[in-house]
Amino acid sequence: MKETIIIDKVILKKGHTASRLSAIIIIDGIQKEMFFEVDQTYGKYFCETRADCFVVALLPQAAMDGQDIVSRIPVSERLLFQLNFFLCVVLARVYQKKKIKVSAPADDRIIENSGAVGTGLTCGVDSLYTVASYTKTAYRNHNLTHLCLLNVGSHHIGRIDPEEMGRFRLDHTKRFCDNNSFAFVHINSNVHDFSPNYTRYFTLLNAAAVMSLLRLFSLYYHSSGVSIENFHVTAVDLAHFEVFVLKMVSMGNLKFFSAGTEVSRLEKVRILTTYPESYYYLNVCNLYPENCGKCIKCLRTLYALDIFNALDKYSKVFDLTDYQKNHDRYMGECFARAFFARDQFCREIWPLLKKKYRVSMWARISEVIRFIRSRFKIYSLSHILYRLRD
Numbered sequence: 001m002k003e004t005i006i007i008d009k010v011i012l013k014k015g016h017t018a019s020r021l022s023a024i025i026i027i028d029g030i031q032k033e034m035f036f037e038v039d040q041t042y043g044k045y046f047c048e049t050r051a052d053c054f055v056v057a058l059l060p061q062a063a064m065d066g067q068d069i070v071s072r073i074p075v076s077e078r079l080l081f082q083l084n085f086f087l088c089v090v091l092a093r094v095y096q097k098k099k100i101k102v103s104a105p106a107d108d109r110i111i112e113n114s115g116a117v118g119t120g121l122t123c124g125v126d127s128l129y130t131v132a133s134y135t136k137t138a139y140r141n142h143n144l145t146h147l148c149l150l151n152v153g154s155h156h157i158g159r160i161d162p163e164e165m166g167r168f169r170l171d172h173t174k175r176f177c178d179n180n181s182f183a184f185v186h187i188n189s190n191v192h193d194f195s196p197n198y199t200r201y202f203t204l205l206n207a208a209a210v211m212s213l214l215r216l217f218s219l220y221y222h223s224s225g226v227s228i229e230n231f232h233v234t235a236v237d238l239a240h241f242e243v244f245v246l247k248m249v250s251m252g253n254l255k256f257f258s259a260g261t262e263v264s265r266l267e268k269v270r271i272l273t274t275y276p277e278s279y280y281y282l283n284v285c286n287l288y289p290e291n292c293g294k295c296i297k298c299l300r301t302l303y304a305l306d307i308f309n310a311l312d313k314y315s316k317v318f319d320l321t322d323y324q325k326n327h328d329r330y331m332g333e334c335f336a337r338a339f340f341a342r343d344q345f346c347r348e349i350w351p352l353l354k355k356k357y358r359v360s361m362w363a364r365i366s367e368v369i370r371f372i373r374s375r376f377k378i379y380s381l382s383h384i385l386y387r388l389r390d
């Protein structure tokens with residue numbers, strides 16, 4: 001049986017340039033440090049009297065492993081209640097493990113914050129849509145004030161050095177904030193060292209990073225990549241039911257919204273084509289710092305821009321030559337992904353592309369063969385069958 005994870009201490013260190021909120025965590029008898037770090041100007045917004053952010057960061061992997069969590073530092077009562085009575089119960093069913101328990105001294109005092117309204121910005125379709133939608137609403141207290149770059153694992157899933165990816169995103173996001181009068185918050189962390197399955201539960205890792213600044217944020221829009229039509233409870237990733245997950249970590253003075261669930265990805269792209277900042281900043285590639293124009297994330301975006309006759313508007317952020325030169329082949333790839341990859345976006349967009357272009361049978365067949373071969377190179381047959389069953 002796995003040993004209980006213990007959050008032993010929470011320590012705040014204020015330096016000349018950066019401030020760090022750390023927890024000493026004991027896992028399998030070994031002491032480790034988990035931290036969140038920000039520029040020193042934001043250090044005063046850390047809250048070292050609560051372990052909320054560390055509990056949430058540890059929770060998904062602990063639930064996957066069936067490990068209880070004990071914190072010797074107080075945790076907000078509302079959060080403890082929601083985790084133990086709702087989220088841990090659901091995660092136990094999802095991961096088919098025992099229901100884990102989170103134990104800590106409960107603190108029911110509300111932590112005051114400065115009322116900041118934030119979202120994460122990578123300049124992808126989802127996050128730019130969030131910025132375009134929630135900057136100038138009619139509801140003053142809900143308008144975005146702070147844009148964040150959260151280093152909790154997303155820099156580590158590309159094909160290049162995570163540090164290089166991190167540097168590129170830092171520069172890109174900061175430039176967007178400077179040019180559009182938003183405050184910029186960079187939260188650096190090592191939570192991904194404790195959480196080897198980033199893509200399966202990044203919603204909670206992002207929420208944990210935001211919760212480290214309990215004295216700053218009152219609202220946080222978490223940009224969702226999954227529209228509400230595709231809501232379902234699955235072990236593949238929490239993103240499919242993050243409306244529920246985020247509700248379970250909203251508490252006291254900090255509320256999370258799953259932003260963008262109300263529309264499809266195609267509709268988000270349509271809205272972005274009317275948001276001129278996106279012509280200079282849209283950055284969707286997961287593999288490389290600049291848009292490669294060939295990976296599935298780049299292609300999905302190009303397909304959508306193609307449908308809206310907006311490719312030329314994005315010539316500063318995409319090299320369109322390859323897409324235009326091999327157009328028939330890329331259409332074939334959309335067909336293959338729509339029917340053989342259970343790719344919701346390609347399913348949505350394929351009928352529109354088919355209506356607009358005559359796609360050769362040769363392109364369809366050769367892309368289906370190429371696609372099936374590529375899957376067998378990456379995944380085992382059992383994994384493919386598991387994903388198809390989901």
Ligand SMILES: [Zn+2]
Pocket residue numbers: 284285286287288291292293294295296297298
């Ligand atoms: Zn790409």
